[in-house]
Amino acid sequence: MNTEVFIKLVEFMDLGQRFYLSLGAAFLSVLFLVLFVGLSMRGKSRGGPVDRLGRYFSHVEDQRQVVSPFMERAILPFWRQVASLVIRISPRGIIEAAKQRLILAGSPEEVGVDVYLFTKILFPFGMLFLTILLYLFLSPTPLLRVILIGSIPLSYFLPDFYLKRRIEKRQTEIKKTLPDALDMLVISVEAGMGFDQALHKVAGNIKGALAEELNKMLQEMGAGLARRDALRNLARRTDVADLNAFVAAMIHADIFGLSIGRVLRVQASDMRSRRRQHAEEMGAKTPVKLVLPLILCIFPALLTVILGPAVIRIYYTLIQRL
Template identity: 40%
Template sequence: MALLLGALLIFGALFLVFSAIGGLSPERQGVSRSLEVLEAMTGTPAAEPGVEADQPFSERVLIPLLERLQGLGRRITGADQAERIRQQLDRAGNPAGWTVDRVSSGKILGTVVVLAFAAYFALMLGAQAPILILSLAVGAVLGFFAPNIWLYNTAVKREEELLKELPDAIDLLTISVEAGLGFDAALQHVARNTEGPLAGELNRVLQEMQIGRSRTEALRGLGERSNVKDLKTFVSAMVQADSVGIPIAQVLRVQSGEIRIKRRQRAEEKASQVPVKIMVPVILFILPCLLIVVIGPGMIGITEAFGSK
């Protein structure tokens, strides 16, 4: 009950704070004065009292609150930080509904919410002043960087999937080009017959080419949106082959062989790491149980023998 009451108080405080921020800003006051002057000059009748009450809760409360959070996020987040967030969104695959403004407002909202929860739980546990200050500082930092952590985690998982899908996609692309398809048609064939983030990236390359970007620019954009080294190497080889005039099929065959070799090397590397990684659970959990089973009966017998004497 206390937790529910605290959560209600926290969200109520958030709403009041951000409503006050939006209502007391100079821009808001200036716009309100201008609207009042225009309404007085044109003689527009006032809205009926029940019209605003008939609007949904999201239009009356949530959307204005989100707009105020986005405005505050733009003020706090500089141009450099906004560009970094945009790069993180590209690496994460631009999740639906996530924009630079949404991430900026989420950082502010996360800071306030986590800070309020940290203060509430610290006060419930009766923490002293130093622990209270430390918990508030940790909560503020965690809430502020929570969207960045989520984007980074999403980007890392997505790049792992890209790395797994890349060899098979390049093999299919090589077969399609050697069968007589052009490079653009082969890209479309691979994007249509595969699934996952790589298919989405290839679709984006094709869409950029359709709206007027050159093949070189679209491929370079594909390499810039990811930190996968194999993908960057493939894109660089395709760009150089397109600019120099080397046959695409020959370059694709070479790239396909190199990427298969790298995939086998990564598998061998992970296999060589297994004995080292398995040593810790074996020493901590398996060996003690074996020692108890093997030495335990003997120790019990020795104890009984010496105890009887």
């Protein structure tokens, strides 16, 4: 019965629809073949003492897989394997740029470099497959065709857009928290604490992305990394102009042996001045931003209320004269 329905459906299609259906099927076949060959080669390349030792502990992993949900047992491992295959064939420069962008975004746990690059490749092919299906079964209008075809290359940049929004949100949060954190740092240092102790106190009293970055910096310093190198890593992980200026001043003070308290006081004063200037700048931009809502939302309502009765009266007057 299902075979007869399929045969009738194929006979009902015209030549163009059959071509698109064949093209989509061929594309999916090639895609799955490449993934299968890549994953099988990846599985054969594993070997050595680690795998032999893993056999003795495989029963523990099997028990964990039985307890874990189906998504973690089946879907996510396959997704990660395919994504790791993308990492292997990607150029080194693209991988490093993706790592840096993920670091600026706070290294989200749900998005790794492999998943990020694989998603950038998967989205255009998914949109292409969806476009073929819509062409076959819905006969879209010319406008919808243009939108669908244009969305295929644009979908490649969707992960970039998501990551850019996340980076901007995180940098804005750090920029807002930094002046208050510097004030607390100045008070702590002037109260007699060392710079490292003051950083630890500030990191414990604030929340958000800046607290996370300060804790990472303290962990690096606790592991034996020099203070100036930890400060450089802090600036590299955030890429905030105000924080970069603070890091440069602290490295300068560390190299030339300047008073940390005095440098912190100057930096805190400059930071408060920058925050005040930024607030004044945003306030000056407010009238310009209000022009479009006024024109589109408020002015039509005002014109309707003011001119509406006059238009109605003129309309009835003209009808009576005619």
